[in-house]
Amino acid sequence: MPSKPILRTCWSAAATLLEFTGESAAADRINGQRIAERWCAECHVVASGQQQGSDKVPTFAQIGGSKHFDEASLAAFLMAPYHSRMPNLSLTRSEISDLIAYIRSHGR
Numbered sequence: 001m002p003s004k005p006i007l008r009t010c011w012s013a014a015a016t017l018l019e020f021t022g023e024s025a026a027a028d029r030i031n032g033q034r035i036a037e038r039w040c041a042e043c044h045v046v047a048s049g050q051q052q053g054s055d056k057v058p059t060f061a062q063i064g065g066s067k068h069f070d071e072a073s074l075a076a077f078l079m080a081p082y083h084s085r086m087p088n089l090s091l092t093r094s095e096i097s098d099l100i101a102y103i104r105s106h107g108r
């Protein structure tokens, strides 16, 4: 039966996605802030107290308030940033879900 392994692959992809959305509910926003200040603040304004990031880089408040980004699209973006000006930071899954929790706490 050649279709079985394919089905299994689909299921595990779906499970990974579900895991992401589930995880982010329990994600650690404070840890997300730490990661953001360390890895993202060089270019992005990550907190309201921060004076300046790079020019023309969206602030986390803008990203968090944007309708273009829900948790799934943020996770997909952070796993593989497609923007050439955005470095691939090789974040772990739990770092990503913490970051998303932090970003999503902005702009609300």
Ligand code: HEC
Residues within 6 Å of the ligand: 035, 036, 039, 040, 041, 042, 043, 044, 056, 057, 058, 063, 074, 077, 078, 083, 085, 086, 087, 089, 099
């Ligand atoms: C070296 C600079 C740099 C660093 C470090 C950086 N970014 Fe970015 N980021 C950018 C630039 C440049 C853009 C694209 C702005 C544009 O042209 O839309 C961007 C865009 C984004 C976007 C929006 C993508 C889109 O399609 O609009 C997200 C989300 C994001 N960054 C998250 C992060 C997170 C989270 C971190 C830290 C883990 C981070 N970035 C670190 C430069 C950076």
